Amino acid sequence: MKLLNLFRRKKPSAAAAGEEFFKKKYQSFKNLLEANNAALEVMSHMEATQEGDYVFDLQFIRASAESILEKVQTIVQELNTLGDNRYAELVKVYQNIAAKIQNETEAAPPSLSVPLVLPLSQVDRRFLLQVGGKNANLGEIKNRLQLPTPEGFVLTNEAYRLVLAENRLTEPLASLVKELDIDNIEQLTEKSQILREMLLPAKIPQRLVEEVNQQYGQLVAALNYEPYLALRSSGLYEDLESSFAGQFLTVLNVPFDRFFPSYLEVLASQFTPTALVYLSQKRLLQRQLAMSVGCLAMVPARSSGVMFTADPTGSRGDVLVIDAAWGLGPAVVDGTLTPDHYVLSKQPALDLLEQQISRKPRRWIAADRGIAEEAVPLEEGSQPALTRDELLTLGRYALQLEEYFGSPQDIEFSVDLQGRIILLQSRPLTLLTPRATGILPPHLEERHPVLLDHGTVACFGVAAGPVFMVDHQADLSHFPDGAILVARHTTARYGAVLHKAAGMVIDIGSATSHLAILAREFKLPALVDTGKATQVLRPGQEITVDANQIRVYDGRLEEILQAPVAKTSLLAETPIYARLRRVLRWITPLRLTDPKLANFTPAACQTLHDITRFAHQMAVTEMFELGEQARQGEVHMVQLQTNIPLNLYIIDLGGGIRADHRGRFVSPEDITSIPLRALWRGISHPEISWAGPIPIDMRGLYSVVSRSLTAAAPQHADFWARTLAIVSENYLNYSSRLGYHFATIDALVSDVRNDNYLSFRFKGGAADESRRGRRARFLGEVLTRLDLEVDITGDLVVARLWKYPRPLLEEKLDLLGRLMGCARQRDMVMADESTVEWYIQAFLEGNYRFAGEPGSVANPDQG
Amino acid sequence: MSATIVIVDDEPDLLDLLKLILTEKTDHQVVTTTNPQEAVDWCREYHADLLISDLRMPEMEGIELLKIIKEIDPYLPLIIITAYGTIGSAVEAMRHGAFDYITKPFRKEHILMTIAKALRWRQEHLPA
Known part of the structure; x- marks a missing residue:
């Protein structure tokens, strides 16, 4: 009764402060979960967009990235609130990644102030409209990629317009272009000549002369000599329209005193007959005739x-x-x-x-x-x-x-001449991409029965191969190349074999799960949430997964496999898609998958997704430790009145106990916490016996006695005899220590499936190491068959479940309650390995009283 | 049926994507510009069957463009492109006679379908 005495001695204000402390922590946890889900949702949206079917602009990339950044910032802040700033390093990691993303999503300069001349050191794709595709790309190569390029400057489209305007050429040129008859070659050649003759003698506006002189002066100062220049045209539509290539002029080795005549020659090159045909066919606007010219120091x-x-x-x-x-x-x-x-x-x-x-x-x-x-x-x-x-x-x-x-x-x-490589230009190379027919052959389903027709697409595509069934403990090193991964859950650990897999079919899991995201990264045709793939499919069975139609067929369907599927469309090869992919490099890849690895640290987080994964894992751990902190804190508790000898104390963070309840004791009917109610259903199952001794053999008894002599007695033995539950309407942190073993459950059960999780730990026992190990294996195997992901280390059993729908999680908690009751003291009766399987079967068959258990003897007196 | 479609948006990237889709998937002639005034000039001087316009542009708001275009050709359908946050204004544009609006980002099938509907509408309503 020491703990209760302790509480009684404390002032009520201290209890209230303790409760406040928990509420604050719990609120942080909830905020973190909400931000995590929201961030993953926007990430999925961005990922889907990059597949190549969408039309979007920079504004979309910027808004989406900012939204994710804001949510991940919340996650980092809340994790530090939860962990009392133990994750301060994560703030720097976040800031570093945020800076890289912001660098890629910088806003375009205002289009109204267009300079006539820009130094190449200031040019990038933000100036696409002013400098054209070729110059913009060269600027990117120089200033973003920092690869070797010549020094120089760019005369913008605005310079071209100024030349036309000051020479009163704008209208005459426009009307000549408009009247072109591209079928009349003779007329075309004649008009081409007229257009060129109008432009070549043009007078260069004084403002342009001054700006060019200034830029060339700076170039001379930078290079320490007076370079000759290469003048390269850069049309606005050269980037996408490769047929422009070779139409426009490049003039090499121009001394500065010949600069402007050469510049005009380059401008006039857009009026060659071929270029005019092209312009006319494309019905480009007059504005789009404008040309920018890159002026680069010659490379000998x-x-x-x-x-x-x-x-x-x-x-x-x-x-x-x-x-x-x-x-x-x-x-x-x-x-x-x-x-x-x-x-x-x-x-x-x-x-x-x-x-x-x-x-x-x-x-x-x-x-x-x-x-x-x-x-x-x-x-x-x-x-x-x-x-x-x-x-x-x-x-x-x-x-x-x-x-x-x-x-x-x-x-x-x-x-x-010194052997240095200088890059002069980079532009898209046009390649033909095969397209999918998308037509299914007739009578397909007669020859190849549909095995599954239900599920959620994690990644589109079609794949075929033999089924390779994996579970939580499967040795993944034997995963064969080209097999279809079939599993009960979207366990992130399977990510290790996705590069070998041809496809993936999963019983339970959402498209936002880590494994689904990994599947998309690998472009692996994948279905999740099929419900029964592990039951319907057989190991080694040849199947075809058509994620496009949400179908799994028996056998190998060459007809639909042969249709070449273009993984990227032409859209995906445009600069805006490239920019989206560059931004996503810092957002969606997930490298931090296994919390058990030594590199599961803030420093190893390279993307926002890594941060969310790390923070989510750590937040769950922090919530686990809340139970421990509760024992040292001064909080207001109520005790559950029940015949079951559990001494269950409950701390309500809000909504976990009926609102109109008063006093220090509550009955099971007063519990409104969804997870605790579910767990209690199992604990109080009529077939589970919590009271009295279990039958035990003499060797089991001896093992307990010898352990009692060698093991240090637990401190505050009376404290450990209590079970503590921190609850809210949707949350449960349950810690029970009975004698030599402890069990903890941490669960969140709500209608938002993505928030839901269940985490269970069980350790210790009264018997010797081998018997405790057997009980751990018993627990582990039952939990695995109940669909939890299980790890066993010695006598420690850790089991987890994520993203289950509420009814299923309630069912699992119910079963967990029954299991804890059944496992009580069973370490002592598990005399050999063969008994373990017996207990597993008995539990799964609902034989909770273990009638006829193999290690039993009549009425030994052991509590 | 080959139609002439004029697209105006101050984001050149979006113009590139739309132009690519229409060139790849249809026989329509496509004219693109970042300047609404140029789109107006083009529609005055040439024959256009459809105008696709951003709602918010520095030089001219989409609604203003809509009013001018309706004076030039009352049967010229206009599809408004809008960002998520400005759907209210897009609905307002529809009250002023815009044919439809489409929210960024959108799937290429979506814009192709909307374009097909708009061109059908024009065919049905254009006086013989």
Whole structure:
């Protein structure tokens, strides 16, 4: 009675303070759960969007990312409230990830203030409308990826408009373009000539002259010499419309005194007959004729080339293709000589697969005020234009660019006289993607019965393979390549074999579960919540999972498997999708899956999803420890009046006890806490006996006696004889220590399935180690068969369940209550391993009194 | 049926995506601009069958654009693109005669369906 005495000695205000303390902690826990669910929901939405079917803009990415950031910030704050700032390190981890996300979602500059000239060091895709796709990409390469690019500046579309406006050319040009008859080639050529003649003599506005002079001055100061320039066109629609490639002019090695005539030549190149046909076909608006020009310090090139990050014919797998020749770039692209051709593997490592070295008799070089062609010495001409090291460096850059821009890239580069690689351009490479037919063959279901037609899609797609059934304790190392993972639950640990699996079918679990998210990351066709896959499917059975139609068929359906499914659409290869993927890199990947690993720490969190996983796990642990804290705190409790000798004390955090109840004692009918009510149903099951001794053999008795002599007596033995439940309407933290064993339950049971969980720990016992181990195995096996995820270490049993619907969780708590009653003192009667299975079967058959139990003897006197 | 569709939105990324979808999935001619005034000019000078417009743009609000467009061609359907938070204004736009509205982000099938409906409506209502 020491504990009660202790409470009686305390002032009522202290009890109230204790209760307040718990309420505060519980509120933090609830807030954390709510934020966690909300964050996971937005993450799922963003992930679904990146699959390639959606139309969205930067505003959507920014708003979604901000929403997730806000929720994860709440999670981090609430975890620190729960854990008394023990997770302060997580704040820094969060801030670090938040900065990376914000860097990717920066707002575009106001479109109203458009400068005429911008230094390349300030250009990126936010200036797409001002500088065109090519310049914007080069700016990204320089300023975001920080890969080697030339120094320089960009004349924006606004500069072009100013030239037209001050020379009164805007309207005449527009009307000439409008009247084009693209079928009349003669007229087209004539108009092309007129348009060019109108533009070439244009007077350069003074403001533009001044700004260009200033930018060139800064370039000279930065380089410490007066560079000649390469003027490269950059049309607004070049990014998406690859047919523009080669239409517009690039002028190389321009001395600054020839800058403006060259600039006008580049502008005029959009009026070549072919370019005009293209403009007309696309019905581009006058505004879209505007052109930006990149002005880059010339790279005196030893070699130049182009690089494709995929085989554009689609005939070869994962390769990079590089063509290169001596001197400046035109040698490679003008088709006048055969460049060297190199093929590099991308996987498993970058490597040179093949090379065809051509004889390259000529090269373009920077000559006085322009470029000139010269002969290459015979011996040199047959040498490779690129070294192996240069090829591998180029390969690394290529992979970076492809990942960054989100689609295969077409890249131009030069190697300078010192062997340094300089990137000059990167733009999307157009590849053909196969499409799904989506038509099911007739009479399909006669030949291949539908085994499952119910469930939730975790990831779309079709896959076939043999069933490989796994459970919580399965040895995953034997998971075969290409099998279909079939399991009762979406246990995150199965994530370890998803790269080997062809598909996944799960009985119970939601599409927001960690495993479902992992399946999406692996693009693994997956169904969850099918209800009965583990019952219907047989190990080794060949099945076809059609997640698109939510069907699992018997056998292998070549008809639907053969339809090539495009995993990404063309939409997915646009810059905005690439940006979404870049943002998602810091949000959705889940690397922290196993709380038992040593790296389950704040420092290991690399994404917001990692943080939510870590925080959720730690919050549950913190709530578990609340029970321990309660024993030291001064809180107001009520005692349950019952015939069962449990000495159950209840701390109500709100809504757990009938509101109109008064006094220090409550009856079971006064309990309004959903999880405690469910647990109590099991504890008070009429077939469960909590009172009196159980039959015991003499060796079991001896084992208890010997343990009593060797084990230290528990401190405050009378305290441990009590059972404590911290409750609210939906929450239960239950700690019971009876003699030598303790059991704890932590559960949240509500109508919001994603919030729900159940966690159970059981440790200790009166008998010797081997007998306690047997009881642990008994408990573990029963709990596994009741669908909990179980870990057994020695005599410690830890079992968990997540995201179950309320009725099922109530049922589990009921069964847990019965199990605790049945397990009482059974360690002492489990004389050998064979008895364990007997008890398991007896419990599962509802033989809670264990009639005819194997270790029993008549009436031993042991309590 | 090949129609001419003018799309105006101040987000070039969104224009790119819409243009790509319509080029990939339909035979429609697509004209895009970030400037509402240009869209108005285009509709005045050329023949357009459908206008798709953002609701909030720096230079001109979608509703204002709608009023001008209805003066040019009362049978030109206008589909409003709106962000989640501005659905109220989109409904307001429908009161002023917008054909429909669609909330960002949206699936490509959704916009294709809405476009098909709008073009059918135009065919049915256009005076012979």
